[in-house]
Amino acid sequence: MADAPALGRARAYGLLSWMWIRSSMAYRTSFVILLTSSFAITFLDFAAILIMFASVDRLGGFSVSEVAFLYGSTSLALGFADLFGGSLDRVGARVRDGSLDAMLLRPVPTLVQIMADQFAIRRLGRVLQAVLVFGWALATADIGWTWDRVLLVPAMLVCGTAIFLAILVLAGAFQVLASDAADVGNAFTYGGNTMLQYPLTIYPTEVVRAVTFVVPVAFVNWYPALHILDRADPLNLPTWWQFASPLAAAVMCGVAAMCWRAALRHYRSTGS
Protein backbone atom coordinates (compact mmCIF):
# COMPACT_ATOMS: atom_id res chain seq x y z
CA MET A 1 0.00 0.00 0.00
CA ALA A 2 2.47 2.58 -1.19
CA ASP A 3 -0.20 5.32 -1.21
CA ALA A 4 -0.96 5.14 2.50
CA PRO A 5 -1.22 8.65 3.94
CA ALA A 6 1.82 9.95 5.80
CA LEU A 7 -0.13 9.90 9.06
CA GLY A 8 -0.88 6.19 8.65
CA ARG A 9 2.78 5.47 8.03
CA ALA A 10 3.86 7.38 11.10
CA ARG A 11 1.25 5.51 13.15
CA ALA A 12 2.46 2.14 11.81
CA TYR A 13 6.04 3.15 12.60
CA GLY A 14 5.04 4.18 16.11
CA LEU A 15 3.12 0.97 16.81
CA LEU A 16 5.92 -1.28 15.57
CA SER A 17 8.55 0.67 17.50
CA TRP A 18 6.52 0.54 20.69
CA MET A 19 6.23 -3.22 20.38
CA TRP A 20 10.02 -3.52 20.15
CA ILE A 21 10.56 -1.18 23.10
CA ARG A 22 8.31 -3.38 25.23
CA SER A 23 10.08 -6.52 24.11
CA SER A 24 13.50 -5.05 24.94
CA MET A 25 12.27 -4.37 28.48
CA ALA A 26 11.68 -8.10 28.96
CA TYR A 27 15.36 -8.76 29.70
CA ARG A 28 15.86 -5.92 32.14
CA THR A 29 19.50 -6.49 33.17
CA SER A 30 20.55 -6.68 29.57
CA PHE A 31 18.57 -3.53 28.75
CA VAL A 32 20.23 -1.51 31.51
CA ILE A 33 23.71 -2.72 30.46
CA LEU A 34 22.82 -1.90 26.85
CA LEU A 35 21.69 1.65 27.59
CA THR A 36 24.70 2.38 29.82
CA SER A 37 27.22 0.85 27.46
CA SER A 38 25.69 2.65 24.48
CA PHE A 39 26.23 5.87 26.49
CA ALA A 40 29.74 4.78 27.50
CA ILE A 41 30.84 3.84 23.99
CA THR A 42 30.27 7.38 22.79
CA PHE A 43 31.66 8.86 25.98
CA LEU A 44 34.98 7.09 25.47
CA ASP A 45 34.81 8.29 21.88
CA PHE A 46 34.82 11.88 23.08
CA ALA A 47 37.42 11.06 25.74
CA ALA A 48 39.79 10.28 22.86
CA ILE A 49 39.36 13.86 21.62
CA LEU A 50 39.92 15.26 25.12
CA ILE A 51 43.12 13.19 25.37
CA MET A 52 44.28 14.74 22.11
CA PHE A 53 43.64 18.21 23.49
CA ALA A 54 45.63 17.32 26.61
CA SER A 55 48.66 17.54 24.31
CA VAL A 56 47.69 20.32 21.91
CA ASP A 57 45.77 23.61 22.18
CA ARG A 58 44.37 23.60 18.69
CA LEU A 59 43.63 21.02 16.03
CA GLY A 60 43.42 22.30 12.47
CA GLY A 61 43.11 25.80 13.97
CA PHE A 62 40.05 24.88 16.09
CA SER A 63 39.86 25.00 19.89
CA VAL A 64 38.53 22.14 22.03
CA SER A 65 35.11 23.85 22.40
CA GLU A 66 34.84 24.31 18.65
CA VAL A 67 35.78 20.68 18.01
CA ALA A 68 33.18 19.72 20.65
CA PHE A 69 30.65 21.76 18.63
CA LEU A 70 31.49 19.77 15.50
CA TYR A 71 31.54 16.51 17.46
CA GLY A 72 28.24 17.20 19.21
CA SER A 73 26.39 18.27 16.08
CA THR A 74 27.41 15.30 13.91
CA SER A 75 26.88 12.86 16.80
CA LEU A 76 23.38 14.24 17.37
CA ALA A 77 22.52 13.93 13.68
CA LEU A 78 23.88 10.37 13.46
CA GLY A 79 22.32 9.50 16.83
CA PHE A 80 18.82 10.48 15.67
CA ALA A 81 19.28 8.88 12.26
CA ASP A 82 20.46 5.68 13.94
CA LEU A 83 17.54 5.78 16.38
CA PHE A 84 14.98 6.04 13.55
CA GLY A 85 16.68 3.98 10.86
CA GLY A 86 19.50 1.98 12.45
CA SER A 87 17.71 -1.27 11.59
CA LEU A 88 18.31 -0.63 7.90
CA ASP A 89 21.67 -2.39 8.27
CA ARG A 90 19.74 -5.64 8.63
CA VAL A 91 18.13 -5.49 5.19
CA GLY A 92 20.79 -7.90 3.90
CA ALA A 93 20.09 -10.39 6.67
CA ARG A 94 16.35 -10.15 5.85
CA VAL A 95 17.08 -10.85 2.20
CA ARG A 96 19.19 -13.87 3.14
CA ASP A 97 16.63 -15.47 5.47
CA GLY A 98 13.72 -14.58 3.21
CA SER A 99 11.80 -12.50 5.75
CA LEU A 100 11.87 -9.47 3.42
CA ASP A 101 9.37 -11.36 1.25
CA ALA A 102 6.90 -11.45 4.13
CA MET A 103 7.33 -7.71 4.66
CA LEU A 104 6.54 -7.02 1.02
CA LEU A 105 3.16 -8.67 1.48
CA ARG A 106 2.03 -6.75 4.55
CA PRO A 107 -0.20 -3.68 4.17
CA VAL A 108 2.43 -1.31 5.60
CA PRO A 109 5.16 0.31 3.45
CA THR A 110 8.25 -1.90 3.47
CA LEU A 111 10.56 0.94 4.42
CA VAL A 112 8.44 1.71 7.49
CA GLN A 113 8.54 -1.95 8.56
CA ILE A 114 12.30 -2.22 8.06
CA MET A 115 13.00 0.98 9.95
CA ALA A 116 10.81 0.03 12.89
CA ASP A 117 12.17 -3.53 12.92
CA GLN A 118 13.89 -4.18 16.28
CA PHE A 119 13.55 -0.50 17.15
CA ALA A 120 16.11 -0.03 19.90
CA ILE A 121 15.42 2.67 22.47
CA ARG A 122 18.92 2.00 23.86
CA ARG A 123 20.22 4.04 20.92
CA LEU A 124 19.10 7.06 22.94
CA GLY A 125 22.33 6.51 24.89
CA ARG A 126 24.32 7.96 21.99
CA VAL A 127 21.88 10.87 21.60
CA LEU A 128 22.09 11.66 25.31
CA GLN A 129 25.89 11.78 25.22
CA ALA A 130 25.80 13.99 22.12
CA VAL A 131 23.37 16.39 23.85
CA LEU A 132 25.82 16.75 26.76
CA VAL A 133 28.82 17.40 24.50
CA PHE A 134 26.87 19.80 22.26
CA GLY A 135 25.46 21.65 25.28
CA TRP A 136 28.95 22.03 26.71
CA ALA A 137 30.22 23.30 23.35
CA LEU A 138 27.43 25.90 23.06
CA ALA A 139 28.13 27.09 26.58
CA THR A 140 31.91 27.38 26.23
CA ALA A 141 32.63 28.14 22.56
CA ASP A 142 33.15 31.76 21.65
CA ILE A 143 30.11 32.32 19.42
CA GLY A 144 28.79 35.74 18.45
CA TRP A 145 25.07 34.89 18.62
CA THR A 146 22.87 36.58 16.02
CA TRP A 147 19.35 35.51 15.04
CA ASP A 148 20.51 33.74 11.87
CA ARG A 149 23.09 31.75 13.84
CA VAL A 150 20.47 30.77 16.43
CA LEU A 151 18.10 29.56 13.70
CA LEU A 152 20.87 27.73 11.89
CA VAL A 153 21.51 25.39 14.85
CA PRO A 154 18.17 23.49 14.78
CA ALA A 155 18.15 23.59 10.96
CA MET A 156 21.62 22.02 10.94
CA LEU A 157 20.55 19.21 13.28
CA VAL A 158 17.37 18.40 11.31
CA CYS A 159 19.17 18.45 7.94
CA GLY A 160 22.07 16.45 9.34
CA THR A 161 19.70 13.77 10.60
CA ALA A 162 17.97 13.68 7.20
CA ILE A 163 21.30 13.34 5.35
CA PHE A 164 22.46 10.45 7.55
CA LEU A 165 19.01 8.81 7.27
CA ALA A 166 19.21 9.08 3.49
CA ILE A 167 22.62 7.34 3.57
CA LEU A 168 21.16 4.56 5.75
CA VAL A 169 18.34 4.09 3.23
CA LEU A 170 20.83 4.08 0.33
CA ALA A 171 22.95 1.48 2.14
CA GLY A 172 19.78 -0.54 2.76
CA ALA A 173 18.87 -0.38 -0.93
CA PHE A 174 22.39 -1.54 -1.79
CA GLN A 175 21.96 -4.55 0.50
CA VAL A 176 18.88 -5.65 -1.45
CA LEU A 177 21.27 -6.18 -4.37
CA ALA A 178 24.38 -7.24 -2.39
CA SER A 179 23.04 -8.83 0.78
CA ASP A 180 26.45 -9.32 2.45
CA ALA A 181 27.66 -5.79 1.96
CA ALA A 182 26.14 -4.04 5.00
CA ASP A 183 29.59 -2.77 5.95
CA VAL A 184 29.76 -0.39 2.96
CA GLY A 185 27.11 1.79 4.60
CA ASN A 186 29.25 2.06 7.73
CA ALA A 187 32.04 3.67 5.73
CA PHE A 188 29.70 6.58 4.93
CA THR A 189 27.72 6.86 8.19
CA TYR A 190 30.28 6.09 10.86
CA GLY A 191 33.15 7.07 8.59
CA GLY A 192 31.45 10.38 7.76
CA ASN A 193 30.65 10.93 11.42
CA THR A 194 34.27 10.30 12.48
CA MET A 195 35.50 12.69 9.82
CA LEU A 196 33.01 15.45 10.70
CA GLN A 197 34.06 15.34 14.36
CA TYR A 198 37.19 17.19 13.30
CA PRO A 199 37.51 20.47 11.40
CA LEU A 200 37.73 19.63 7.70
CA THR A 201 40.73 21.97 7.54
CA ILE A 202 42.91 18.99 8.54
CA TYR A 203 42.01 17.06 5.37
CA PRO A 204 43.38 17.71 1.88
CA THR A 205 41.06 19.79 -0.32
CA GLU A 206 40.32 16.80 -2.61
CA VAL A 207 38.80 15.01 0.39
CA VAL A 208 36.76 18.09 1.34
CA ARG A 209 35.56 18.39 -2.27
CA ALA A 210 34.54 14.70 -2.25
CA VAL A 211 32.39 15.10 0.88
CA THR A 212 30.87 18.29 -0.55
CA PHE A 213 30.09 17.32 -4.13
CA VAL A 214 30.11 13.49 -4.29
CA VAL A 215 28.73 12.30 -0.94
CA PRO A 216 27.59 15.59 0.59
CA VAL A 217 28.04 14.68 4.26
CA ALA A 218 29.90 17.96 4.82
CA PHE A 219 26.45 19.62 4.91
CA VAL A 220 25.62 17.68 8.10
CA ASN A 221 27.57 20.19 10.18
CA TRP A 222 30.63 21.65 8.46
CA TYR A 223 29.08 24.35 6.26
CA PRO A 224 26.55 25.61 8.85
CA ALA A 225 29.33 25.46 11.49
CA LEU A 226 31.53 27.71 9.36
CA HIS A 227 28.86 30.40 9.66
CA ILE A 228 28.00 29.79 13.32
CA LEU A 229 31.67 29.72 14.41
CA ASP A 230 32.57 32.51 11.98
CA ARG A 231 35.31 30.63 10.15
CA ALA A 232 36.75 30.99 6.66
CA ASP A 233 35.85 28.24 4.18
CA PRO A 234 39.01 26.40 3.04
CA LEU A 235 37.36 25.82 -0.38
CA ASN A 236 36.31 29.50 -0.69
CA LEU A 237 32.80 28.58 -1.80
CA PRO A 238 30.11 31.31 -1.91
CA THR A 239 28.60 32.19 1.49
CA TRP A 240 25.19 30.76 0.62
CA TRP A 241 26.69 27.25 0.74
CA GLN A 242 26.72 27.65 4.50
CA PHE A 243 22.90 27.82 4.36
CA ALA A 244 22.50 25.10 1.72
CA SER A 245 22.10 22.12 4.08
CA PRO A 246 18.31 21.88 3.48
CA LEU A 247 18.99 21.66 -0.25
CA ALA A 248 21.61 18.95 0.23
CA ALA A 249 19.27 17.05 2.58
CA ALA A 250 16.38 17.27 0.09
CA VAL A 251 18.54 16.01 -2.77
CA MET A 252 19.92 13.15 -0.67
CA CYS A 253 16.43 12.10 0.49
CA GLY A 254 15.12 12.24 -3.08
CA VAL A 255 17.97 10.10 -4.40
CA ALA A 256 17.59 7.66 -1.49
CA ALA A 257 13.83 7.27 -2.09
CA MET A 258 14.40 6.64 -5.79
CA CYS A 259 17.12 4.07 -5.16
CA TRP A 260 15.06 2.30 -2.52
CA ARG A 261 12.13 1.93 -4.93
CA ALA A 262 14.41 0.81 -7.75
CA ALA A 263 16.05 -1.76 -5.47
CA LEU A 264 12.67 -3.22 -4.40
CA ARG A 265 11.54 -3.34 -8.03
CA HIS A 266 14.64 -5.34 -8.94
CA TYR A 267 14.43 -7.54 -5.88
CA ARG A 268 14.41 -11.19 -6.68
CA SER A 269 13.75 -13.37 -3.69
CA THR A 270 16.37 -15.86 -2.52
CA GLY A 271 14.09 -18.53 -3.94
CA SER A 272 12.50 -21.71 -2.60
Place this chain on the structure above:
Amino acid sequence: MSGPGLYAAVAVRSFRRYSTYRAATLAGAFTNSVFGVILAYTFIALWSERPDLGGYDVTTAVTFVWIGQALLTPVAIFASGAEADLVERVRTGDVAIDLYRPTDLQLWWLAADLGRAAFQLLARGLPPTLIGLLIFDLRFPSNPVTWLVFLLSVVLAVTVSFSIRYLLALSGFWLLDVRGAQTLTIVLSTFFSGLFLPLVIFPGWLKDVAFALPWASLLQLPADVLLEERTGWSVVQALAFQAAWATALLLLGRLVLRVATRRVVVQGG
Protein backbone atom coordinates in the same frame (compact mmCIF):
# COMPACT_ATOMS: atom_id res chain seq x y z
CA MET B 1 40.02 -38.07 14.57
CA SER B 2 40.93 -36.59 17.92
CA GLY B 3 43.53 -34.47 19.66
CA PRO B 4 45.42 -31.73 17.84
CA GLY B 5 44.36 -33.08 14.42
CA LEU B 6 40.71 -32.49 15.20
CA TYR B 7 41.22 -28.87 16.24
CA ALA B 8 43.43 -28.22 13.22
CA ALA B 9 40.60 -29.55 11.04
CA VAL B 10 38.14 -27.19 12.78
CA ALA B 11 40.49 -24.26 12.14
CA VAL B 12 40.94 -25.15 8.45
CA ARG B 13 37.19 -25.44 7.90
CA SER B 14 36.56 -22.16 9.68
CA PHE B 15 39.14 -20.51 7.40
CA ARG B 16 37.34 -21.90 4.36
CA ARG B 17 33.92 -20.94 5.65
CA TYR B 18 34.89 -17.29 6.11
CA SER B 19 36.53 -17.27 2.68
CA THR B 20 33.08 -17.75 1.11
CA TYR B 21 31.74 -14.41 2.37
CA ARG B 22 33.24 -12.50 -0.54
CA ALA B 23 30.98 -9.45 -0.70
CA ALA B 24 31.20 -8.97 3.08
CA THR B 25 34.99 -9.20 2.93
CA LEU B 26 35.22 -6.68 0.11
CA ALA B 27 32.78 -4.30 1.81
CA GLY B 28 34.71 -4.60 5.06
CA ALA B 29 38.08 -3.95 3.46
CA PHE B 30 36.58 -0.84 1.82
CA THR B 31 35.30 0.44 5.18
CA ASN B 32 38.67 -0.25 6.82
CA SER B 33 40.37 1.79 4.09
CA VAL B 34 38.00 4.74 4.49
CA PHE B 35 38.55 4.80 8.26
CA GLY B 36 42.29 4.45 7.72
CA VAL B 37 42.35 7.55 5.51
CA ILE B 38 40.26 9.61 7.97
CA LEU B 39 42.26 8.59 11.05
CA ALA B 40 45.57 9.05 9.25
CA TYR B 41 44.75 12.70 8.52
CA THR B 42 43.68 13.37 12.12
CA PHE B 43 46.95 11.84 13.32
CA ILE B 44 48.92 13.93 10.83
CA ALA B 45 47.18 17.05 12.20
CA LEU B 46 47.91 15.99 15.77
CA TRP B 47 51.55 15.11 15.17
CA SER B 48 52.20 18.26 13.16
CA GLU B 49 51.33 20.21 16.34
CA ARG B 50 53.43 17.91 18.56
CA PRO B 51 56.00 16.09 16.38
CA ASP B 52 57.24 13.74 19.13
CA LEU B 53 53.92 12.97 20.83
CA GLY B 54 54.05 9.70 22.78
CA GLY B 55 57.54 8.97 21.46
CA TYR B 56 56.16 8.37 17.94
CA ASP B 57 57.06 10.47 14.93
CA VAL B 58 54.37 11.24 12.34
CA THR B 59 55.31 8.30 10.06
CA THR B 60 55.13 5.88 12.98
CA ALA B 61 51.75 7.33 14.02
CA VAL B 62 50.27 7.00 10.52
CA THR B 63 51.67 3.46 10.14
CA PHE B 64 50.02 2.67 13.50
CA VAL B 65 46.65 3.74 12.04
CA TRP B 66 46.99 1.30 9.15
CA ILE B 67 48.21 -1.56 11.35
CA GLY B 68 45.11 -0.89 13.44
CA GLN B 69 42.77 -1.08 10.42
CA ALA B 70 44.51 -4.27 9.25
CA LEU B 71 44.27 -6.00 12.66
CA LEU B 72 40.79 -4.72 13.62
CA THR B 73 38.88 -7.63 12.09
CA PRO B 74 41.39 -10.50 12.52
CA VAL B 75 41.74 -9.62 16.20
CA ALA B 76 37.96 -8.97 16.35
CA ILE B 77 38.22 -5.72 18.32
CA PHE B 78 34.53 -5.13 17.47
CA ALA B 79 33.72 -8.76 18.50
CA SER B 80 31.67 -10.78 15.94
CA GLY B 81 34.35 -13.45 15.55
CA ALA B 82 33.67 -17.16 15.75
CA GLU B 83 32.15 -16.65 19.23
CA ALA B 84 29.07 -15.12 17.54
CA ASP B 85 27.93 -18.67 16.71
CA LEU B 86 28.51 -19.83 20.28
CA VAL B 87 26.46 -16.87 21.55
CA GLU B 88 23.61 -18.03 19.32
CA ARG B 89 23.96 -21.65 20.49
CA VAL B 90 23.80 -20.60 24.14
CA ARG B 91 20.75 -18.46 23.40
CA THR B 92 18.86 -21.23 21.60
CA GLY B 93 20.03 -23.99 23.94
CA ASP B 94 21.85 -25.89 21.19
CA VAL B 95 24.95 -25.64 23.36
CA ALA B 96 23.55 -28.58 25.37
CA ILE B 97 24.37 -30.82 22.39
CA ASP B 98 27.89 -29.36 22.17
CA LEU B 99 28.47 -30.20 25.82
CA TYR B 100 27.78 -33.87 25.08
CA ARG B 101 30.37 -33.98 22.31
CA PRO B 102 33.68 -35.73 23.10
CA THR B 103 35.55 -32.49 22.38
CA ASP B 104 36.57 -29.52 24.45
CA LEU B 105 34.14 -26.63 23.98
CA GLN B 106 36.74 -23.90 24.51
CA LEU B 107 39.43 -25.43 22.29
CA TRP B 108 36.88 -26.10 19.55
CA TRP B 109 35.83 -22.45 19.38
CA LEU B 110 39.39 -21.21 19.82
CA ALA B 111 40.41 -23.29 16.82
CA ALA B 112 37.47 -21.94 14.83
CA ASP B 113 38.39 -18.38 15.80
CA LEU B 114 42.07 -18.83 14.85
CA GLY B 115 41.01 -20.19 11.45
CA ARG B 116 38.75 -17.17 10.97
CA ALA B 117 41.52 -14.79 12.03
CA ALA B 118 44.00 -16.36 9.61
CA PHE B 119 41.63 -15.76 6.70
CA GLN B 120 40.78 -12.24 7.79
CA LEU B 121 44.43 -11.32 8.34
CA LEU B 122 44.94 -11.97 4.63
CA ALA B 123 41.64 -10.71 3.23
CA ARG B 124 40.90 -7.81 5.59
CA GLY B 125 44.49 -7.01 6.51
CA LEU B 126 46.32 -6.78 3.21
CA PRO B 127 43.95 -4.66 1.02
CA PRO B 128 43.74 -1.68 3.42
CA THR B 129 47.51 -1.86 3.98
CA LEU B 130 48.08 -1.59 0.24
CA ILE B 131 45.71 1.39 0.03
CA GLY B 132 47.54 2.97 2.95
CA LEU B 133 50.90 2.44 1.23
CA LEU B 134 49.55 4.08 -1.93
CA ILE B 135 48.34 7.24 -0.22
CA PHE B 136 50.67 7.71 2.75
CA ASP B 137 54.30 7.43 3.67
CA LEU B 138 54.39 4.32 5.89
CA ARG B 139 57.28 2.59 7.58
CA PHE B 140 57.46 -1.22 7.75
CA PRO B 141 60.48 -3.20 8.98
CA SER B 142 62.84 -4.90 6.53
CA ASN B 143 64.02 -7.46 9.06
CA PRO B 144 62.11 -10.77 8.47
CA VAL B 145 62.57 -11.73 12.14
CA THR B 146 60.48 -8.71 13.15
CA TRP B 147 57.69 -9.93 10.88
CA LEU B 148 57.83 -13.44 12.37
CA VAL B 149 57.70 -12.10 15.93
CA PHE B 150 54.83 -9.81 14.85
CA LEU B 151 52.88 -12.83 13.54
CA LEU B 152 53.44 -14.64 16.84
CA SER B 153 52.23 -11.53 18.67
CA VAL B 154 49.10 -11.42 16.47
CA VAL B 155 48.32 -15.08 17.26
CA LEU B 156 48.55 -14.23 20.96
CA ALA B 157 46.41 -11.12 20.35
CA VAL B 158 43.67 -13.24 18.74
CA THR B 159 43.89 -15.71 21.64
CA VAL B 160 43.49 -12.98 24.28
CA SER B 161 40.66 -11.43 22.30
CA PHE B 162 38.97 -14.84 21.92
CA SER B 163 39.29 -15.64 25.62
CA ILE B 164 37.41 -12.42 26.43
CA ARG B 165 34.74 -13.08 23.79
CA TYR B 166 34.38 -16.67 25.06
CA LEU B 167 33.59 -15.29 28.52
CA LEU B 168 31.09 -12.95 26.84
CA ALA B 169 29.38 -15.91 25.16
CA LEU B 170 29.24 -17.83 28.46
CA SER B 171 27.62 -14.82 30.15
CA GLY B 172 24.59 -15.72 28.05
CA PHE B 173 23.91 -18.63 30.43
CA TRP B 174 22.94 -16.05 33.04
CA LEU B 175 21.97 -12.93 31.07
CA LEU B 176 20.03 -14.74 28.27
CA ASP B 177 20.46 -11.65 26.07
CA VAL B 178 24.18 -10.81 25.78
CA ARG B 179 23.86 -7.73 23.55
CA GLY B 180 24.42 -5.38 26.49
CA ALA B 181 27.53 -7.22 27.65
CA GLN B 182 28.69 -7.37 24.04
CA THR B 183 28.45 -3.61 23.56
CA LEU B 184 30.37 -3.16 26.81
CA THR B 185 33.10 -5.54 25.58
CA ILE B 186 33.36 -3.61 22.31
CA VAL B 187 33.59 -0.27 24.15
CA LEU B 188 36.41 -1.46 26.36
CA SER B 189 38.36 -3.22 23.63
CA THR B 190 38.04 -0.27 21.23
CA PHE B 191 39.27 2.28 23.72
CA PHE B 192 41.89 0.23 25.57
CA SER B 193 43.34 -1.49 22.49
CA GLY B 194 44.44 1.89 21.14
CA LEU B 195 42.43 1.56 17.92
CA PHE B 196 41.41 5.22 17.76
CA LEU B 197 44.24 6.64 19.84
CA PRO B 198 47.50 4.79 20.56
CA LEU B 199 47.96 4.02 24.26
CA VAL B 200 51.39 5.71 24.20
CA ILE B 201 49.75 9.16 24.11
CA PHE B 202 47.35 8.46 27.01
CA PRO B 203 48.14 10.83 29.89
CA GLY B 204 49.87 9.72 33.15
CA TRP B 205 48.02 7.14 35.22
CA LEU B 206 45.55 6.29 32.46
CA LYS B 207 48.45 5.14 30.33
CA ASP B 208 49.76 2.87 33.11
CA VAL B 209 46.29 1.39 33.61
CA ALA B 210 45.77 0.88 29.86
CA PHE B 211 49.12 -0.88 29.47
CA ALA B 212 48.25 -3.28 32.31
CA LEU B 213 44.84 -4.30 30.93
CA PRO B 214 44.43 -7.32 28.60
CA TRP B 215 43.26 -5.11 25.70
CA ALA B 216 46.79 -3.70 25.30
CA SER B 217 47.58 -7.16 23.86
CA LEU B 218 45.15 -6.73 20.98
CA LEU B 219 46.76 -3.93 19.01
CA GLN B 220 49.24 -1.73 20.87
CA LEU B 221 51.75 -4.51 21.59
CA PRO B 222 51.72 -6.21 18.15
CA ALA B 223 51.91 -2.77 16.52
CA ASP B 224 54.88 -1.73 18.66
CA VAL B 225 56.64 -4.97 17.69
CA LEU B 226 56.08 -4.28 13.98
CA LEU B 227 57.01 -0.61 14.30
CA GLU B 228 60.22 -1.73 16.05
CA GLU B 229 59.33 0.56 18.93
CA ARG B 230 60.08 -2.48 21.04
CA THR B 231 63.31 -4.33 20.49
CA GLY B 232 65.34 -6.99 22.31
CA TRP B 233 64.22 -7.77 25.84
CA SER B 234 61.15 -5.55 25.67
CA VAL B 235 59.78 -7.71 22.82
CA VAL B 236 60.06 -10.75 25.07
CA GLN B 237 58.24 -8.81 27.79
CA ALA B 238 55.43 -7.90 25.39
CA LEU B 239 54.98 -11.53 24.29
CA ALA B 240 55.10 -12.74 27.91
CA PHE B 241 52.45 -10.15 28.86
CA GLN B 242 50.17 -11.38 26.07
CA ALA B 243 50.77 -15.04 26.93
CA ALA B 244 50.05 -14.40 30.61
CA TRP B 245 46.70 -12.71 29.89
CA ALA B 246 45.78 -15.43 27.38
CA THR B 247 46.48 -18.19 29.92
CA ALA B 248 44.70 -16.43 32.78
CA LEU B 249 41.58 -15.62 30.75
CA LEU B 250 41.38 -19.06 29.12
CA LEU B 251 41.58 -20.68 32.58
CA LEU B 252 38.87 -18.31 33.82
CA GLY B 253 36.74 -19.38 30.85
CA ARG B 254 37.12 -23.06 31.85
CA LEU B 255 36.13 -22.22 35.41
CA VAL B 256 33.08 -20.24 34.33
CA LEU B 257 31.92 -23.04 32.03
CA ARG B 258 32.17 -25.51 34.93
CA VAL B 259 30.02 -23.27 37.13
CA ALA B 260 27.56 -22.70 34.27
CA THR B 261 27.06 -26.39 33.53
CA ARG B 262 26.50 -27.17 37.23
CA ARG B 263 24.17 -24.34 38.14
CA VAL B 264 22.37 -23.20 35.06
CA VAL B 265 19.41 -24.68 33.25
CA VAL B 266 20.04 -24.52 29.52
CA GLN B 267 17.40 -22.67 27.51
CA GLY B 268 15.12 -24.51 25.15
CA GLY B 269 13.84 -27.31 27.43
